Amino acid sequence: MGATLAIEAKALDVGYGPASGAVLQKFDLDVPSGELLTVIGPSGCGKSTFLRAVADLLQPLSGSLKVLGDSPHAARSRRDISFVFQDSTLLPWRTVLENITLPHDVGGFRQKPGAPTAQDLLALMGIPALGGRYPSQLSGGQRQRVAIARALISQPRILLMDEPFGALDEITRDRLNDELLRLWRETRTTILFVTHSIMEAAYLGNRVLVLAANPGRVHAIRDMRGIKDGRGEIAREHPALVSAMAELRSDLAACGAKG
Amino acid sequence: MSEAIARPWNSILPVAGALSVIVAWQFLLPLAGVPSYIVPTPTEIAGIFAKESALLWRNFWPTLQEALLGFALGNGVAVLLAIIFVWNRYVQAAYFPVILFLNTIPILALAPIIILIFGLGQMPKIVIAAVICFFPTLVNMIRGLESVSSSEKELFRVLSASKWETLWRLRLPRSLPFLFSSLRIATATAVIGAVVGEWIGSDKGLGAMIIQATFNYQSGRLYAAITLCSMLAIAFFLVVVAVERVVMRYER
Ligand SMILES: Nc1ncnc2c1ncn2[C@@H]1O[C@H](COP(=O)(O)OP(=O)(O)O)[C@@H](O)[C@H]1O
Ligand SMILES: [Mg+2]
Numbered sequence: 243m244g245a246t247l248a249i250e251a252k253a254l255d256v257g258y259g260p261a262s263g264a265v266l267q268k269f270d271l272d273v274p275s276g277e278l279l280t281v282i283g284p285s286g287c288g289k290s291t292f293l294r295a296v297a298d299l300l301q302p303l304s305g306s307l308k309v310l311g312d313s314p315h316a317a318r319s320r321r322d323i324s325f326v327f328q329d330s331t332l333l334p335w336r337t338v339l340e341n342i343t344l345p346h347d348v349g350g351f352r353q354k355p356g357a358p359t360a361q362d363l364l365a366l367m368g369i370p371a372l373g374g375r376y377p378s379q380l381s382g383g384q385r386q387r388v389a390i391a392r393a394l395i396s397q398p399r400i401l402l403m404d405e406p407f408g409a410l411d412e413i414t415r416d417r418l419n420d421e422l423l424r425l426w427r428e429t430r431t432t433i434l435f436v437t438h439s440i441m442e443a444a445y446l447g448n449r450v451l452v453l454a455a456n457p458g459r460v461h462a463i464r465d466m467r468g469i470k471d472g473r474g475e476i477a478r479e480h481p482a483l484v485s486a487m488a489e490l491r492s493d494l495a496a497c498g499a500k501g
Numbered sequence: 502m503s504e505a506i507a508r509p510w511n512s513i514l515p516v517a518g519a520l521s522v523i524v525a526w527q528f529l530l531p532l533a534g535v536p537s538y539i540v541p542t543p544t545e546i547a548g549i550f551a552k553e554s555a556l557l558w559r560n561f562w563p564t565l566q567e568a569l570l571g572f573a574l575g576n577g578v579a580v581l582l583a584i585i586f587v588w589n590r591y592v593q594a595a596y597f598p599v600i601l602f603l604n605t606i607p608i609l610a611l612a613p614i615i616i617l618i619f620g621l622g623q624m625p626k627i628v629i630a631a632v633i634c635f636f637p638t639l640v641n642m643i644r645g646l647e648s649v650s651s652s653e654k655e656l657f658r659v660l661s662a663s664k665w666e667t668l669w670r671l672r673l674p675r676s677l678p679f680l681f682s683s684l685r686i687a688t689a690t691a692v693i694g695a696v697v698g699e700w701i702g703s704d705k706g707l708g709a710m711i712i713q714a715t716f717n718y719q720s721g722r723l724y725a726a727i728t729l730c731s732m733l734a735i736a737f738f739l740v741v742v743a744v745e746r747v748v749m750r751y752e753r
Contacts, residue, residue: 297659318659325659327652335674335751348670349661376751 246311248400248432249273249296254305256288256295264303265291267457269272275310275399276430278423278474280437282494288458289436293402297323297432310399314414319399321351324393328405330385332377332392338364339373342392354397359404363391368421385416390422400432408438416478419446427473440494444487445478452490454497464490546728556710556722561729562705563706567623567695568733571630573666576638576687578631580680583642584605588664593643604636608694612701615633621702630694641683645676678752681745688737692730707733 254269265288273279281289282399294300295307298314309317317323332341342360346353355358364370367387377385386406393401407415414462419442437443443450446467454461467474469482506514527542537545550557582600586593597621612629619625649671700710707726714723 287653294655299655299658310670319661323659325656327656329650329652331650331652331656333653333671333674335677335749344670348657348663348666350663351661378752403727 244276247272247308248275248277248310250306250308250311252306254295254307255302255303256291256300258291258300260303265458266295268458269305269459269461271451273432273434275432277433278426278433278446278448279451280435280443280449281451281453282440282443283453283458283488284455284494284497285438287453287455289453290404291438291458292453293325293404293434296400297325297402321345321349321396322399324398324401325350325395325401326386326389326393326401326406328408330377330382330389332380332385332388334377336376337373338369338375338377338388339378341388344392345396351396353395357397358395360391360395363394364388365424366389366394381414381420382410386410386418387421390425394425394429397429400434400435403433403435405436405438407442415442420468422446423474440487441478441491444483444490445476448474450490451463452465452493452497462493464493506693538718538720541724544725545721549725550728553722553725557729559725560694560705560710561708561733563626563713564692564699564701564708564730565694567698567706568630568691568737571627571694572634572687572691572737575631575634575691576684579635579638580665582643583639583646583676584668584673586643587646588668600636600639608697612697614698616698616702626695626698626703626706626708629698630691632693633690637690638680638683638687641679642676645679648679649675656663672743677749681741681749683736684741685745688741689734692734692737695728 249271250273251269251271254266254271255264256269257264260384269292269415281292283289291300295302296309296314298309298318307314310322314323332338333344336344339360342363345351358366361370364373367390369384372380372384372388377388381389389406407418410418419460422433422435423446425431435442435446437446444466450464450466451460452462452464453459464486466486469480469486470476505511523543526540527544530540531537541549553612586597608629611632612625615628615632616625626700646668653671653675654667657671662670671735694706696711699706700712703709707730710726711723711730714720714726
């Protein structure tokens with residue numbers, strides 16, 4: 243882990259066409275390589291918009307955005323970026339294994355030598371026996387595991403996750419949070435993790451980015467490493483985590499989040 | 502909505518319903534004084550099937566061919582055109598309104614023109630069958646190809662998928678449920694198209710047989726031809742459903 247920045251945004255304006263104006267304005271953010279950054283903010287403040295800009299799905303209106311020291315387009319073309327969506331976006335006509343290998347079937351991309359196979363990733367995600375199933379035969383938690391496996395098969399250096407566990411029940415979500423932490427520890431992939439759960443943001447993040455709305459901008463960045471052990475872990479009931487969550491809650495209130 | 506019907510009854514009831522109608526037809530219509538040259542009884546129709554099976558088969562095959570080929574032609578062109586339209590929005594904007602306009606012309610008004618163009622063989626019947634299959638499949642197929650979610654599109658863009666790969670690996674599989682629901686309906690309309698084509702100018706096929714039998718008051722033969730038409734449509738429908746089952750097995 244060098245001093246390189248995974249993501250570097252300077253005075254960044256992002257929006258959906260010049261006509262409708264900028265959703266994110268004067269957006270400044272540095273994300274060092276290997277960080278697990280969680281992102282919270284009022285709904286509609288531009289969390290997904292920021293991930294789309296990083297993934298080269300949306301062109302910046304002005305300012306500069308560097309991904310791994312390069313343009314988002316170059317990073318995307320090298321498959322350095324993977325995206326996990328809230329709805330798992332598994333293709334129902336493909337089996338689990340075929341879904342995981344979708345990245346090999348499009349974009350002129352072949353498997354890198356030494357890269358994990360789909361079966362390895364299934365085992366890593368704790369569902370080694372489900373490779374032959376179709377998505378309609380999986381639970382919501384299993385689908386998200388498959389979606390994460392698909393994101394990992396191209397060995398991305400940056401993993402963008404947009405409320406990936408937002409539709410899951412709390413027990414499944416807790417379990418997947420722990421597995422994501424383990425995965426992050428083992429791979430040290432840079433992860434940007436958007437959530438609307440304060441608990442999830444505080445529990446997972448090395449740092450928590452709090453965004454404010456209208457226009458979307460950085461409201462605060464809270465460092466969580468001080469309260470966690472060397473492995474980035476903390477017990478869910480730990481008083482330090484509870485008070486960190488209280489702080490995030492008042493941040494959100496201050497930047498105008500409703501509900 | 503009432504509750505669903507339990508296991509054995511859901512297959513027994515339709516059969517019992519059909520049988521009750523046939524029995525009523527067999528015994529109540531003659532009792533009510535309906536003469537058999539207007540509505541022959543089921544046993545009389547069955548008798549025609551036994552007696553005139555050669556004639557019936559001879560007229561069944563052309564209709565079967567026309568309906569099948571018309572189905573393939575109409576739906577094939579519709580699928581291709583839908584792909585072109587979704588591939589290029591400008592082509593769609595220019596030509597979809599034209600097709601919309603053509604679709605408002607009743608098939609009975611169009612049929613004589615088609616016969617003028619293609620003569621008296623089987624070709625005009627195939628074309629008429631194709632024309633009535635065409636439009637519903639075009640509309641359904643366009644909707645199906647466009648039924649991809651925004652996150653699916655984003656997934657394919659993050660993977661740098663080409664337009665062709667997105668069509669082949671995302672849009673076409675997504676369109677299949679829409680396509681099959683249209684194909685199921687097209688089985689019946691293709692048969693209707695073939696029969697209508699035969700009405701207007703033909704001496705063979707079930708449609709021609711229906712017209713001749715009507716003029717000659719051969720009501721047994723008329724009803725036998727009608728029965729064959731509907732059996733053809735049903736068989737055709739079941740084939741499409743079977744293919745759909747195999748292709749869409751992933752939907753449990
Ligand atoms: N495809 C789009 N076209 C136009 N505007 C959009 C689009 N997607 C989102 N927006 C607008 O951008 C703003 C931020 O949206 P988004 O990034 O999805 O918010 P968040 O993820 O924080 O809830 C919202 O005001 C939304 O209306
Ligand atoms: Mg969002």
